Amino acid sequence: xxxxxxxxxxxxxxxxxxxxxxxxxxxxxxxxxxxxxxxxxxxxxxxxxxxxxxxxxxxxxxxxxxxxxxxxxxxxxxxxxxxxxxxxxxxxxxxxxxxxxxxxxxxxxxxxxxxxxxxxxxxxxxxxxxxxxxxxxxxxxxxxxxxxxxxxxxxxxxxxxxxxxxxxxxxxxxxxxx
Numbered sequence: 699x700x701x702x703x704x705x706x707x708x709x710x711x712x713x714x715x716x717x718x719x720x721x722x723x724x725x726x727x728x729x730x731x732x733x734x735x736x737x738x739x740x741x742x743x744x745x746x747x748x749x750x751x752x753x754x755x756x757x758x759x760x761x762x763x764x765x766x767x768x769x770x771x772x773x774x775x776x777x778x779x780x781x782x783x784x785x786x787x788x789x790x791x792x793x794x795x796x797x798x799x800x801x802x803x804x805x806x807x808x809x810x811x812x813x814x815x816x817x818x819x820x821x822x823x824x825x826x827x828x829x830x831x832x833x834x835x836x837x838x839x840x841x842x843x844x845x846x847x848x849x850x851x852x853x854x855x856x857x858x859x860x861x862x863x864x865x866x867x868x869x870x871x872x873x874x875x876x
Contacts, residue, residue: 710830714777717829720820721775724787728767731760751797752869759863766790774824777833780844784825785856791818792860797867825853 730738739747741760748763749756766786773783795814806812826849828841835841 706831710832713824713827713830714832716820717774717777717824717833720787720817720824721771721773721783723771724817725768725771725775728764728769728771732764732768752867753863754868759866763790763793770821774821777829777835780828780835780840781825781849781852784821785852785859787821787856788818788825788853789856789859789863791815791821792857793863796860796864822853825849 726736729735731744732738732741734740734743738744741757741764744760744764745755745757747756748759753759767790770783770786770790773779774787791814795811795818799809799811799814802808803810804812804815828844829835831841833841835844
């Protein structure tokens, strides 16, 4: 059986790459919803979509989701505030997976849960591993201050936040076709 030693610098570079890609794409995804950038629908269009999903008032839920995606993505990309950004990302991905993607199966080609699942698991993993040496948490000297207990509490609150949002959803009435 071979041994494997972890080089902290190599690990930190790997975490940095994952954080930048996951974080910036998540922030851009939120900017699509909120600002209409990169082919997004903006707050008005996203709000109408949220109303179709049963979230009333749609613009308020759309703004909350968009801001959660932007803030969580930036916190993750920068490696700032420990598990808080990942927990926000997990929360919003639970709602996305359950309301938009669940009925379509696993794969993204069918609009399935593949992408929200990947975002959520990556965020959860980053919360558990920490952000590494190349993060604002490390720069400010707070990287080692996030205890395992605190991290789990924040992650549980993120998961609970997703399910609270789901509980606030009022499914639209199905109209009979003539």
